[in-house]
Structure formats: C-alpha cells, structure tokens
Amino acid sequence: MSPRIGPHLLSIDDLDRAGIERILDTAESFAEVSGREIKKVPALRGRTIVNLFYEASTRTSSSFELAAKRLSADVVSIRSAGSSVEKGESLKDTVHTLSAYDPAAIVIRSPHAGAAGLVARWTAAAVINAGDGKHEHPTQALLDTFTLRRRLGRLDGVSIWIVGDVLHSRVARSNILAFRRMGAAVTVCGPPTLIPREIEALGATATTSLRRLGQADVVYVLRMQHERMRDAYVPSLREYAERYQINSARLAPGQLLMHPGPVNRGVELSAEVIDSPQALIGAQVKAGVAVRMAVLYELLAGSPPLAVAA
Amino acid sequence: MTDEAMTGDPRTDDAMSDDRMSDDAMSDGGMTDDARLAGGLSRRAAPPAQLLIRGAHLLDPRTGLDGPHDLLVRDGRIAELGAPGSLPAPAGVEVLDGEGLHVFPGFVDGHVHLRTPGQEYKEDLDSGTAAAAAGGFCAVVAMPNTDPVLDQASTLRALHERARAQARVPVGFLAAITRALEGRELTEMAALADAGALGFTDDGRPVACAGLLRRALQYQRLCGGVIALHEEDPSLSRDGVMHEGAVSARLGMAGIPSVSESTMIARDAALARYEDARVHFLHLSAAESVEALEAARRAGAAVSGEVTPHHLTLTDECVRSLDSRFKVNPPLRAERDRRALIDGLRSGVIDCIATDHAPHARHEKEVPFEEAAMGSTGLETAFAALYSELVRPGILELALVVERLSAGGAIYGLPTPRIAPDAPANLAVVDLRRSFEVGADGYVSRAENCAFHGRRLHGRVVLTLAAGAVAFRERVLMAAVAPR
Numbered sequence A: 001m002s003p004r005i006g007p008h009l010l011s012i013d014d015l016d017r018a019g020i021e022r023i024l025d026t027a028e029s030f031a032e033v034s035g036r037e038i039k040k041v042p043a044l045r046g047r048t049i050v051n052l053f054y055e056a057s058t059r060t061s062s063s064f065e066l067a068a069k070r071l072s073a074d075v076v077s078i079r080s081a082g083s084s085v086e087k088g089e090s091l092k093d094t095v096h097t098l099s100a101y102d103p104a105a106i107v108i109r110s111p112h113a114g115a116a117g118l119v120a121r122w123t124a125a126a127v128i129n130a131g132d133g134k135h136e137h138p139t140q141a142l143l144d145t146f147t148l149r150r151r152l153g154r155l156d157g158v159s160i161w162i163v164g165d166v167l168h169s170r171v172a173r174s175n176i177l178a179f180r181r182m183g184a185a186v187t188v189c190g191p192p193t194l195i196p197r198e199i200e201a202l203g204a205t206a207t208t209s210l211r212r213l214g215q216a217d218v219v220y221v222l223r224m225q226h227e228r229m230r231d232a233y234v235p236s237l238r239e240y241a242e243r244y245q246i247n248s249a250r251l252a253p254g255q256l257l258m259h260p261g262p263v264n265r266g267v268e269l270s271a272e273v274i275d276s277p278q279a280l281i282g283a284q285v286k287a288g289v290a291v292r293m294a295v296l297y298e299l300l301a302g303s304p305p306l307a308v309a310a
Numbered sequence B: 001m002t003d004e005a006m007t008g009d010p011r012t013d014d015a016m017s018d019d020r021m022s023d024d025a026m027s028d029g030g031m032t033d034d035a036r037l038a039g040g041l042s043r044r045a046a047p048p049a050q051l052l053i054r055g056a057h058l059l060d061p062r063t064g065l066d067g068p069h070d071l072l073v074r075d076g077r078i079a080e081l082g083a084p085g086s087l088p089a090p091a092g093v094e095v096l097d098g099e100g101l102h103v104f105p106g107f108v109d110g111h112v113h114l115r116t117p118g119q120e121y122k123e124d125l126d127s128g129t130a131a132a133a134a135g136g137f138c139a140v141v142a143m144p145n146t147d148p149v150l151d152q153a154s155t156l157r158a159l160h161e162r163a164r165a166q167a168r169v170p171v172g173f174l175a176a177i178t179r180a181l182e183g184r185e186l187t188e189m190a191a192l193a194d195a196g197a198l199g200f201t202d203d204g205r206p207v208a209c210a211g212l213l214r215r216a217l218q219y220q221r222l223c224g225g226v227i228a229l230h231e232e233d234p235s236l237s238r239d240g241v242m243h244e245g246a247v248s249a250r251l252g253m254a255g256i257p258s259v260s261e262s263t264m265i266a267r268d269a270a271l272a273r274y275e276d277a278r279v280h281f282l283h284l285s286a287a288e289s290v291e292a293l294e295a296a297r298r299a300g301a302a303v304s305g306e307v308t309p310h311h312l313t314l315t316d317e318c319v320r321s322l323d324s325r326f327k328v329n330p331p332l333r334a335e336r337d338r339r340a341l342i343d344g345l346r347s348g349v350i351d352c353i354a355t356d357h358a359p360h361a362r363h364e365k366e367v368p369f370e371e372a373a374m375g376s377t378g379l380e381t382a383f384a385a386l387y388s389e390l391v392r393p394g395i396l397e398l399a400l401v402v403e404r405l406s407a408g409g410a411i412y413g414l415p416t417p418r419i420a421p422d423a424p425a426n427l428a429v430v431d432l433r434r435s436f437e438v439g440a441d442g443y444v445s446r447a448e449n450c451a452f453h454g455r456r457l458h459g460r461v462v463l464t465l466a467a468g469a470v471a472f473r474e475r476v477l478m479a480a481v482a483p484r
Helices: A017-034 A057-072 A091-098 A114-122 A140-154 A171-181 A227-232 A239-244 A281-300 B002-009 B017-028 B125-134 B152-168 B189-194 B208-223 B246-251 B261-275 B288-299 B308-313 B316-319 B335-347 B382-391 B398-405
Strands: A048-053 A074-079 A105-110 A126-132 A159-163 A185-189 A206-207 A218-221 A257-260 B051-060 B065-074 B077-082 B094-097 B102-105 B107-112 B139-142 B171-173 B195-199 B226-229 B278-281 B302-307 B427-437 B458-465 B469-473
Touching: A017 A048, A017 A057, A017 A114, A017 A140, A017 A171, A017 A281, A017 B051, A048 A057, A057 A091, A057 A105, A057 A126, A057 A140, A057 A281, A074 B125, A091 A105, A091 A227, A105 A114, A105 A281, A114 A126, A126 A140, A126 B051, A126 B427, A140 A171, A140 A257, A140 A281, A159 A171, A239 B171, A257 A281, B051 B398, B065 B125, B107 B125, B107 B382, B125 B139, B125 B152, B125 B458, B125 B469, B139 B427, B139 B458, B152 B171, B189 B195, B189 B208, B195 B288, B195 B382, B208 B261, B226 B261, B246 B316, B261 B278, B261 B288, B288 B335, B308 B335, B308 B382, B335 B398, B382 B398, B382 B427, B382 B458
Parallel strands: A048 A074, A048 A105, A105 A126, A159 A185, A159 A218, A185 A206, A218 A257, B051 B094, B051 B102, B107 B139, B139 B171, B171 B195, B195 B226, B226 B278, B278 B302
Antiparallel strands: B051 B065, B065 B077, B102 B427, B427 B458, B458 B469
C-alpha cells in the first residue's frame, strides 16, 4: 500500500505511518542538501508558495520561508500586521485574493482551530497547517519525529513523556498523534488544571506527577505561557517550577530532552539541562528546514521518491 | 365578535368557552380583524381555510385519535371527522387526497429567534414564520435578544404591530428579564406583560446573579409570565465553544463543562421553590441537567424543561469536522447526554421539544469554529430530524414526538392544538414516506446554518394550517376544488 500523504497537511491524521516515514526519508535527503555549500535544488522552480501568518512566529515562519526558497519556489510572506487582514478583511476574502496568484501551496498559521481546513475549502492550492489555535501543528510533530528517529533509529516501544501545559498546546496534540503512529508510548504530565479532560482518548496516558518520569526515554517539555498564570491555571510560576520544572535533579542520565521553543529558562526548564548534551533542542530547530522542504516537496512535486543529484 | 375573529383564535382549551375567547380577542386594543389573536399572539390576516382531507391517518395523542379518517375544515375550524370516504365535499371546499398522509396537531415552538427588530439580515418575521409553517409549526414564541433588546413596552407593541402585517403563523414574544440583557437591572416587567409579553427571558445569556434573578421571581407575582432561563454558569463556561470532553481534548478548543448548566438549574430551581415562582429551563443539553430538573420536580418546584431536536439527535462527535454549523449554545454534548435527554423526554421530565431556531448570515458562520456565531436553524427540519433519527429506528414512539412537538405553547399559557370537532384548524400534514436532502433545494428561512444540512431525512411536511388558515403548502401537493 502506498503511503498516504495529502492533498493537504492539516493534521497528523492526514498521514499514515508510511506517509510519515516517507516524509522523514525525503527530509533525510534534504538534510544532506543543507550540508552542501549551495543549499538549493530546483524542485519547485516557478511555483509560488504563500505564507500566511496570523500569529507571531519566528522559527516556523522563517523555516517555511527558507524551505520554500531552497526548493527554488517563489515565496510571498504575509503577516497580519500591516496587511489587509488588519483592515478587517475576512479569511475567506484574503484566501480568494491570494488564490488569484495561483499559488501551489498556502502555508497558514492562525490563532483559531480549523482555520487551515477552511482555507483548504476555499483554494485550489495545497494547504499546510503551520499551527491552528490549540488544535494542531503537524510540521512541528514531523520535525520532532525526524529528530528522534535520527537519534534513536526508530520510535517503536520508546517511552515519551510530554510535560507541561498540555491543555493549550497544539504541539502536544500533533505530537501525541505522530509519536503514537510511529509506535511510541506517550504519557502526558502536568498540573491537573492544564491536562484536558479525556485526553486519554488521543492514546496517551495522563498523570499529574513526575514521580515515574524515570521510565521515560524522552522528556518532551512544553512551553509554559505566562498568561496562563494570570488566568490562574497555576497559582504561580514559582510553584509550577517547583513541581514540574525539568532540571538536572529530575532528568536522568540517558534520557533525551526536547522542547518546541522558545524556552522560558528557569520556568519549565532549568538552564543546565538546556545546555546539556541530552538536549536535542538545537537539532529540532535544524530539522525544521529539511522537514518542511520534505513536506512541500511531497505535497507539490508528486509521487516518485526523491533522488537528489549529488 | 364575528366568526372570523374566532377562527383566528388558536385556543382549544376546553375550560374556555367560545364567548370568553372572543371577549379576549376583542378586549385588546379594539382590534376587529382576525390578525389580532387572543393570548398575546399576532399574525397577519389570512382567509379561513375550507378544506376536506380524505382518508389521511389522523394522529392526536391527546384525544386518542389514531387512524384513517376524513377531516373537514370549514371557515378555519375543524367541522367534522368521519370514516374514510364518508364525508361529502361541500361546494367551494378544496378536496385533498390524504391517502398515505399523516395529519398531526400543529406543532408549537416555544423557542425561536426571529431576529426582529434589528437583525433582519439574518431573519425577519416573514421569513422566520414561513420557515415555521414549512416545518409544520402553527405558532412560535420568539426570544427577545434582538437589537434593540425587547426590554421596553413600546418596542414590544411595535413588534406585535409588525407581526400583524408579516407573520404567517401566530407569533408570541418573550421580553427580557434584565435591561439590554446585561444582567444588572430588571426590565419594567409589569408594563411588558401589559404590552403582551408571554413571559420573560434573557435567553442567549444566563442571569448570573442569583440575587437579581430572585427579584425577578418575586416580581413574577405581580406581573405573571413564566420566567425562562438559559442556564450557564459563566465562570465555568468561560470562553468555551463546545462540549468539554474527548472531542474538545482532541481539537484543543475550550470546553463548556456539563456542570456549567446543571449547577445553575439546581440553583434556580431552589430559588423558584423558595419564591414559589414558575420557571422554565430552556434547551437542556446535559445528563446532569435532566437529573437536576427531575430532582427539582420531585421536590415540588414549579419547573419545566425543553430540549432541541439537535441535542436529541447529534453529539459532539459532529464537531470533529470543525464545521461551524455544529456550533450551538448550549453545545452538542456526548452520547450519554443525548441518551439522557431522550430518556427525559420519554419519561416526561422534559415537557416539550423546542427548536431554538437561531438563524445567522453566511459571513457569521464562514469563519473558524471558535469565531463563528452560535446557533442552528431548526424550524424546517425539526419533525423530519426527530422522525428519521428517533422514530424510524424505534427509539421513540411517533405519538410521543408529536405530543412533545405540540406542547411548547402550554409552557406560556397558550392553547394546545387538537384534532377535534370545533377546534380551530391547527394542523401539520406530513408525508412520512418521503425523504429529502436538507438544504438541497435551499431553505425557506433566510439563513442556511442548519446543523442537519446535507442529511437525508424522512418525513416531509406538505401542508400546515395555523389558526384556521393555510400557512404553508408544498407546491407539488395535488388538490382539487369541488365546484361551487
């Protein structure tokens, strides 16, 4: 059976395991390209890719832009500030306007769940979800899976703990789905106010205690957002850090540490573990470009497996 | 009082003599045409129906009628019932072959949003009542969350005036409990009652402050009128957009917990008991709410409850699609909630079915789910949805669904339609054999935000008589007029 990919990437649910593996394999080839002096291939020459970002983003938007450029595509990047979006144009009208440029793909980041899915209904372009509300962030999950597969060879049977604010995290949702699909066992851990009811339905085990963190092969820490504290989801960041911060006392030797960034030093992670060799945070960022190149390539350049000429 | 005024009166309450009814109709503002109906209902003038339906299956759970009969309507009243084929057609009476059709007492929807005044781009009195008639409803009660809010007697009088020009079925109105629905000051409830308010509600919002609601319940002793409550504790529902459960966990959208509704029902039932007041709980959605209502009844509180067709037939699983048609308030909940609502309807804990028909313009729904307006239209699909999803699979009896669909007016003291000689003709004629795809031929409502859009449903309303007049007739319906 051929891998299932696309026609859009709105959710990890748009990929089966073979589809994920295919993208990761392609990303390996592009990682090799990224090691060259000329980091560019002509795969998408003459195609247009629109990046539509309704939310602040540094690493996701820059890595999508770079990925498109390294595939030789023409790139238009639109941020909500200073655009017609700010003038109250509806998402539908914006998408219709941009579709007039006949883009091959629209990459969208939105504060609202399902925005990417709506865009897919309104355009002929392939739509890639770069984060929709607290719903999903599938390319983050793919680059995390890529990073782990590179390090461990495979994810089957690996125990991954996702620690922190699961309630508000699109990364957590996409990663639970991707890690499970790749054969890992996933546990989510955080304060009871930040673990959604019935999260087990996604295939994860839920706990509010780090007591059994020792069983984890990988500790994936989520960003704690300061506004959550104002909303009284936790009484104070100090109390949060005391209970849930991953530091050298809690991280066992041999465990791998991941974080989607940007890190709040001293809150969810202590400085020493961020800088330890167990941390894969730098590798995650680096994987971003190759994986997003692979996603664009697989959605746009079609079926035959990539052979990157040396 | 003329006969016309009486035919326009949907009351069938046996306790009321015809004389009383005409007095009521006459007493209010000196109206002499049949557009001004007794009991706080208004609709535009319409000629009384002259109709013979031959051999249709008549079903009226309240009278025990359940079988094929001829039914003659003269001058807007049910004149005679007879064995199939037994009634001759008087001159000038339209004859309809009812073979294979069902005739029910007209449905009464105690909960619709007609968006007038101020939001006519969503719906108006004409389009909304046309949708009601197309769904077999012979009377509807509209909510006051309009623009401006229905919180002043002058606004309510103007609205009745407009209904007398535009409404295709009789419409009654609830007025707001608090000014501008802000939950801070009571409206002039007594003046609103005098202007024809059937009751009071801040629907769309809860009365969060218990002390303020208590004052309204006390004031009810002065002005009468049922107080209808949208139950939701805002400190629990917060910025929620859907039911809190496995699906909201998957989608990452803020959830509205079931207890945000049920705890308010328990609170307000206790207040109603303490003040000896009469309250009605709008659109129940959760299993815990059914339990709270049942407990309140057992304790002797004067409470009632309603449920919508969408909460009886759909669950939060629909929301996985992120289709904003499924964004309603209260939210579609889990399967266990849906089952509890069905059980509550069957046992009688829940008194009636109401649609909460909530039309919105396309641009208010064609946005991401979290941004979309809350609500689904429901008038045109209510019967078919219930018949298809609950009666055909054998979950509820047809008679029970018909009974609960026609029970909404009684909550507000309106007469309940009956199929009985001398009763005003309030009838829904339905072809149970016919199916249709919802929305495939558009909607009668101005809005298209129907949670059942695209579904194939069984049970097509083909003719509706409201207060003695034909309010809806499907175009393909064949009829012959007997020569004069």
